[in-house]
Amino acid sequence: MSGKTPKVVIVGAGSAGLMLADGIADRADVTIVEGGIDPGSPAPRQMLYDYIFPASLDWGYRSTKGVPLLRGKVVGGSSSVNSSAGVRGQQWDFDPWGEGWTWADCLPALRANETDLQFGDADHHGDSGPIVMTRLKPGPIDDAFTAACLAAGHPEAPDHNAPGALGIGPWPTNRVDEGRWGTLAGVMPGLRGRVTLLAETTAHRVVITDGRARGVELTEAGESGTRVLPADVVVLSAGAFGTPELLIASGVDLPGVGEHLQDHPWVMLNALADPDLIAERPVSGSLLRLGLGGDPHEEIQIFPFSAHLYDMSRPVGEVSFAVGLMAPRSRGSLRVTPEGTAIDLGHLAEEIDRRSLAEGVRVAADLLDRVAATGIVTIPDNPWWRADDLEQQVVARAETYNHPVGTARLGDDDDPTAVVDRRLRVRGVDGLMVADASVMPAITRANTNLATMMIGRRAADLIEL
Template identity: 55%
Template sequence: MTKPRIVIIGGGNGGLLSAHRLADVADVTILEAGIDPGDPVPHEFLHEHAFPEHDWDYTNEDSGHHLVRGRVLGGGSSVNAAAGSRGQPAGFEAWGEGWQWDDLQPAMRALETDEQFGSEPYHGDTGPIRITRLKPGPLDLAFYEASKAAGHPECPDHNAPGTQGYGPWPTNRVEGGRWGALAAVAPLVRERVTLRPSTMVDRIVVQDGRAVGVEVNGGEEVIPADLVILSAGAYGSPEVLWRSGIEAPEIGEGLQDHPWVMMNVLARDEDDVMARPVSGSLLRAGVADDPSDEFQVFPFSTWLYDRTAPRNSYSVSVALMQPESRGRVYRDDAGETRISLAHLKDASDLERMAVAVRRTAAIIDAMAETGIVAVPDDAWWKQDDLTSALREHVETYNHPVASCGIGRTVDRRLNVVGVEGLKIIDASVMPRIPDGGPNLVTMAIGWIGGGIVLEDLGL
């Protein structure tokens, strides 16, 4: 029996995880615009955080801020902070039939090996993605004490359903470095698929309403396919659809991201920062004590991401995890892709973010009282007009999702509406942003999407 030919556009979380499930029963080709760093993974892709030469160079038109997106095998998971948080069960209620918390859990468990809680029924202990919680540094411990004094409970496992409080980040950054799709999944598929790095996709070829192949590298080649899986991410997937002349519903609309601000202080000693510069401590709490409306506080080394910052700069960052605002990916009159994240556009987001910042400021002040950090005299969050300050300082948590959402651009089996033989399997299909990072959730979508393809093919 001839194996079906499946072409996957994009080697990020969605693409690699779906390829992992399909590689033994199909002739799978992965087209990745970026490089394949190889196996073993080079040091920088395990430990570094600034990759201008491996970035798609997107910009948020609202603010002019750069939007980090990895142009490399592994996609965003090769350049991110390696957060391994799933979000709360209630955050998936809006996803609809087949995509609820209980539907996602088998994939979550299959993906992970949780080094502390793998024996718990909601965790896994045999999957390729290692999840751990790193030993706290001095600033993490001070953050814990200040959070406790503010009335927050201790939370040893932020991936336990329904829990909130302060505790160590669940992370796929183990002591050997970033253990994401590049380090953990790519080695499982390289010898089982045709992997084509540094290959730019021009368009999906559609004939008589069906995807039949993918044109690459300026039209020099068309790769035939029985099924095309688009996994180019929340910004890239709409672009590929437009270049292909596909007019599915609401392409690029409904984009969501977590609004995020940095409250920068100076540590007493740069060694305190660098003892645990990233993936250390995390606080999750309900805005105005509403547990269903969550904000996150994530301290980290500013210098890791901004080499112009002092090495003792410490960013206490705050994110609103259930935003109502929605932006869009769209084409301007010249046909260029534009991105508007529309952070804090909804009035309720602005109000709730102000509450989260005030509550975080109290924690920072408590840390400052111990002398471990110093608050700048001109701290923006101390301004009388906090609303204006928030609009000026809001940035992105770099969690873009939902630009080709289920129920809009794709159906519940991830088929692109109006085109046969074409699925989208990446973060763009999320109907609504979860109240955790999309890293593991996108891997779960890749895992489930691969299973859907197996069912569709009767394999």
């Protein structure tokens, strides 16, 4: 595209979209199309500290079982409304992604994105990126949980993002002054004046003619009609639900679109505690990561947090001990039907997932007993996790950890189910890319936000301008 400044339209101002924009803003004419609001810069206090948001900041997705699937409808995407959990994944997560996406390929982007306040001088961390990483002072329940884990033989893990780390330690979290530090707070301020942001603007489809993306059909805020925003390159960064919807609406008929959906299922073991003790560290305190049977690939997360913080109908003194299955085999799908978008998460469809999550609950139950023995929490009578039919119990109680990935996954040319190639180009359509969690060929054994930001940063290196 020599001789002119290329026009790039990015659909989605979330974790990946803003990182991509940041990487190319000085060599392209970039327009970002975002369906949600722009809260402005600096990010307002409620976007930094609130945990319950109005429905207007959620895309309103529901699973086929009617379960809400929260996705941030706001600049910064889900990084503006999540819990800022900053576990990024291990070498064994990325190496199976293959050529161009191994740990060695992805680590430079992970480092470039972060400023790690405790471990920034380590060669596997960054010290000058826009996303500030830190570990918060634990509260009393975190201290009791940590002591229980150590007593049970789990090793200490002061840095959960160190290569090979497993064990008990503080949550890595992207926060500044304990406020949520996603791409709205960390990246968007530096983009203002360098890109065009069209907030509260609906993207309907990518306009494709003669096998090439020509632009995006959209409706801007306050307008009733549509117009086409021309582009030399269109990048879909609308997330694991929004991107396949747009591909389908645009007539991209590839067998992998909407397939291979993965998500981390989790269950809660709830106990009661003094509300004042919970309030000292309601979230982002301690985290146990363990490999079932000693296999680090079979990872389980266990950690306590305030149930009331996310659901005000729960008692103020209720603390949830979450158990997350981080290496699920089960897969679901997203289908666009005349009745709407049907999202089947596929949780625990595979027997091995049911067994593994049940085993994770047994580990958590033992730890909870140890914590309760100190008197800091009280376990309810006849708790569900002591039932004989534990596998059935976890199937009935499994919820979403809200980490959907894989619905437009990357792969090799000989993989008929791959939607994008290793440079994130949509197969069969020139000038069209995908850069978000939907391209992950397999879910990371970690909270997916930092890996999604990494994909955006990698896309800035891969885009052909």
